[in-house]
Amino acid sequence: MGTYIIVGASHGIGEATATKLIGAGHRVINIARSENPACENHVWDAASEDSLPTIEGPIAGIVYSPGSIVLKPFHRLTQADFQSDFQINVLGAVKVIQTYLPNLKQNGGGSIVMYSTVAVQTGMGFHASIASSKGAIEGLTRSLAAELSSLHIRVNAIAPSLTNTPLAAALLNSPEKIEASGKRHPLGRVGESKDIANLTYFLLDPENSWITGQIIGVDGGMGSLKPA
Template sequence: MSFKNKNFLIVGASSGIGFSLAQSLIEAGANVFTASRTQPNLMANFFFWDAQNPDSNTFNELPTILDGLIYCPGTINLKPFHRLSNEDFLKDFQINLLGAVSVIQANLSRLKAAGNASVVLFSTVAVQTGMGFHASIAASKGAIEGLTKSLAAEFAVSKIRVNAIAPSLTDTPLAKTLLSSPEKIEASNKRHPIGRVGKSEDIASMAKLLLSDDGSWITGQIFHVDGGMSSIRMM
């Protein structure tokens, strides 16, 4: 997979999956641009950007060609349905969906100019597999899956591929409260048929494939990188 001198924008690369992916692409010789509220410790060009207050002008200084766009921001707002407010839903939709819409719209001409660009978005296993207390995040990430398929159809004529990855619980700063003790880690490991929760590198590897020439015939797909959570029931 050759990434040398290709241009990639990763939104949300300050930690977790986005950080791991940025590191991997930089090591492969790519030109990586990151956007988030916190500057990551990476040899990459950084733009301040806030998913709750998106500013399309943030990206004015990007190159005229983008070979890939990856939108990583997400939320884990787990509450009983009766305790979820309209504000909870709106915040999750803003960060998970509308932030992605804003970034894609701001960079669409750059993606078209590449002639073979790839967009990678992120859903969650909770969209396909019903889970209690996930109403708000599953609703907003479900919208991401709909957006993925719609944009894949619309952008195909421009040779822009659009795919999404739907992980299960992954050991990142976003999930720290769910993995805050050995007991919680052990319980979470046991819930996954493969016997462990995900690592950021597990998900970043899939994203890297979708950005590469090896993934050039893949579009409109939702990839369940989830340790078997969505498809396997152990005896």
């Protein structure tokens, strides 16, 4: 069984992924602002300049799940909005990967999973800031996948549509909003944490070791289908 680092295993997709890994007998280290009682926990905030904790020994995989949802008309977005989104979504991921890359090397390879958004591929109004930072994640994913392939380290990203997590609480805080958002998806519902966690687990599993450099949509068809 392996050891996995999940940045953000205390809520949402990260928590659902941790539950699957722990259920399969793996050790999960949660690095987040709050604890997951099922994991080994270290406190860290992706929006801060704080150093990451030192983790000893080989790591089989890293999941970087912090995110942000700042939806505003472009003319109302400030430089601070763009900087905050970039810090949380991109620079935090860079810092985590650079810090724990030696642990992946000790393992003789492994898997890194990050998260983009359907709004990168599919232009959506009011998404300029978040789509910009998540677009950078897609570029980072492909670049690292190429650079780290000789080390047998795989790098992939998942691009969800709206998913029912604490991060999206303001957008899905009533049955009416959930129903209306669901109707915008070809499959007729919004995503759940387990929908994304299932693919995350698949990408982490060494059995699926011939997949790298991919941006995979888990979006209820939003990014590629136009319902009849």
